[in-house]
Amino acid sequence: MKLIGSTTSPYVRRIRILLDEERYEFINLDIYGEGRDELRRNNPTLKIPVLEDEGQEIYDSRIIARYVSAKQGRDPLTWDQQNQLTMIDGANDSAVTLLLSEKSGIDTHQDVMFHKLQRERIATTLKVLAEMVQEGKFEEWNYPAICLYCLIDWLDFRNLEDFAGVESLLAFRDSHKDKPWVAQTDPRNS
Ligand SMILES: N[C@@H](CCC(=O)N[C@@H](CS)C(=O)NCC(=O)O)C(=O)O
The missing domain is CATH 1.20.1050.10 (Glutathione S-transferase Yfyf (Class Pi); Chain A, domain 2)
Structure with a gap:
């Protein structure tokens, strides 16, 4: 599992906290500077976070949270x-x-x-x-x-x-x- 984001983004931070003890690689990008090309390669909406898992790319923290929560066996949100x-x-x-x-x-x-x-x-x-x-x-x-x-x-x-x-x-x-x-x-x- 790979999480593309930055250390300052609140949307990325929520996923990092949710991922907790999971083993994953964290790619910390400066999306307005030198990391922008990498962002362009990974998400056409040009936003972070992006999650990659088993060949599946997922954009948007809300959808990533649904994916991670399902994997962790958590109840869906009310x-x-x-x-x-x-x-x-x-x-x-x-x-x-x-x-x-x-x-x-x-x-x-x-x-x-x-x-x-x-x-x-x-x-x-x-x-x-x-x-x-x-x-x-x-x-x-x-x-x-x-x-x-x-x-x-x-x-x-x-x-x-x-x-x-x-x-x-x-x-x-x-x-x-x-x-x-x-x-x-x-x-x-x-
Ligand atoms: N709805 C998105 C929002 C993500 C978002 O806005 N991330 C900011 C970083 S804090 C971003 O990538 N902004 C780039 C931009 O607006 O150009 C999510 O929940 O993942």
Whole structure:
């Protein structure tokens, strides 16, 4: 099994944590620099993660997680868990968009519809996710909880969110930060 990704991507980190003790090769690419040709050879959507296993290539963390979970004999996600993932991915995709805009020299704090829509989505999803944490809906350390962890820790790592009013998300993050695969995949140590 081979996982193509980077040490900073929250989408890759969730798969690395899910893979846990599995034996696999990790290819760490700089997808905006010298690793881009390798990415072009492996995924026409030009995104990470990509998983390769027994001649099968799989794109997108959500599909990779389905593949890995099935191999590990885990139960499929419930519809409510799928909705949790959709909220986490909604916030994560919008935050990646804001980060790439900033890296492109665009001021994302201007009064521009596109950036306001991203910020609104991040705010609405984080609010609901914070309420779910308070209600105990992320108590079990399962795939949605891993994804939430990777999102919150990445927003903090990239200084993209001040977490005002959604402090329970930081408390959730802190309660899991010393777990073995979590600590080993901390993007700050890469
Ligand atoms: N839906 C995808 C999103 C993956 C994604 O956006 N990965 C980022 C890295 S954090 C990426 O490859 N971005 C490249 C780009 O947007 O050009 C998944 O869950 O795997």
